[in-house]
Amino acid sequence: MPHTVDSVRETLERLWPLAGSESWDAPGLVAGDPEHPVERILLAVDAVAATVDEAVESRADLLLAHHPLLLRGITSVAADRYKGALLSRLIKHDVALYAAHTNADVVADGTSAVLAGKLGLADTTPIQPAADGVTGIGRVGTLPQPVTLGALARRLADLLPPTAGGVRASGDFHQPVSRVALCGGAGDSLLATDPVRGADVYITADLRHHPASEAREQALLGGGPALLDVSHWASEWLWLDVAADQLRAALPGVSVSVSELRTDPWDFAVLN
Incomplete structure (x- = not known):
């Protein structure tokens, strides 16, 4: 049929x-x-x-x-x-x-879960869980072994498709990080949540000046994570391959492909 x-x-x-x-x-x-x-x-x-x-x-x-x-x-x-x-x-x-x-963000294999899996995070749970405790917004988990913030930023840059903005970091390049919270797409609304505050680093996109500045100042007092800010588009693009595989399995006979086009709105950056 x-x-x-x-x-x-x-x-x-x-x-x-x-x-x-x-x-x-x-x-x-x-x-x-x-x-x-x-x-x-x-x-x-x-x-x-x-x-x-x-x-x-x-x-x-x-x-x-x-x-x-x-x-x-x-x-x-x-x-x-x-x-x-x-x-x-x-x-x-x-x-x-x-x-x-x-x-598609909240499911067990949604946007944040895919990014967490690519980073190798273990024992992941949602930042804001739904009633079932399994699905929900964002993910928090632990790296297989601690790395420096700079090394994690480099790993993230290699993992994500290239964009003009790359990966921006707030924190000491050499500080060790193990506990990672992340949210694909715009996630500054989660900065004040306990799972994010309890992580060593928070990865998300579209961090605005004031929320990022306040989180940085709190972290300097020992009460918050370092920050890694990435492209909104790039943070969610990794999910497409997983979604495509699910559709191929569910819709036999239908050809399913993923666009390789970069739709991040920024074309280049000039650094000073």
């Missing part, structure tokens, strides 16, 4: 239940005919012009994006505005668009 947008949606929502999403989030089917057949799926972190073009040119039937295109309210989908232009192109070429966002 051929797969359709609707049957694929059922599979996506078994893998990443919508009930796991945050109240402010907007996961799910964004555009597409539920009855349209699906033979090819393309995965990307962002639905932007480059990945939409890739989906169209590769003849994908569905673009699965991590970030929702319509997360915030809009009043027009006119084609002279970029969201309207993207939706018009997708609809014109019969490419459905689906978003799996925070509901």
Whole structure:
């Protein structure tokens, strides 16, 4: 029996239940005919012009994006505005668009869990666990053996796809770290949580000046972790391969590929 947008949606929502999403989030089917057949799926972190073009040119039937295109309210989908232009192109070429966002963050093999696994963290638990104690936002665990903050930053830079921003660090290059907390994507809202405060280092993205400065000052008093700030896109891109493997197993006969395009918004950095 051929797969359709609707049957694929059922599979996506078994893998990443919508009930796991945050109240402010907007996961799910964004555009597409539920009855349209699906033979090819393309995965990307962002639905932007480059990945939409890739989906169209590769003849994908569905673009699965991590970030929702319509997360915030809009009043027009006119084609002279970029969201309207993207939706018009997708609809014109019969490419459905689906978003799996925070509901894909919290699962046992979600964005943060994948990053924790790549770093080799042991005995991981969520920073903010759900009622089952297994799923939840972020992960905290222990490295197989202590390393310096500088060495961990280097390992992280080698692990993640290259970006203009690289890895920024707050802390002594030579300080030993063992207990690691991390959150794929923007995670400064977790800085004050006990698991993060009790870690030697916290890895996340999009750290703003004031939250980072306050965390640094607290760490200088012996009450908080060093910080490693990475690209939002890069921290979540590693999850796509895991998600693609899950879809291949769940949807026999469907071709599933991962976009290699860098959709981090920054192109270069000038250091002084």
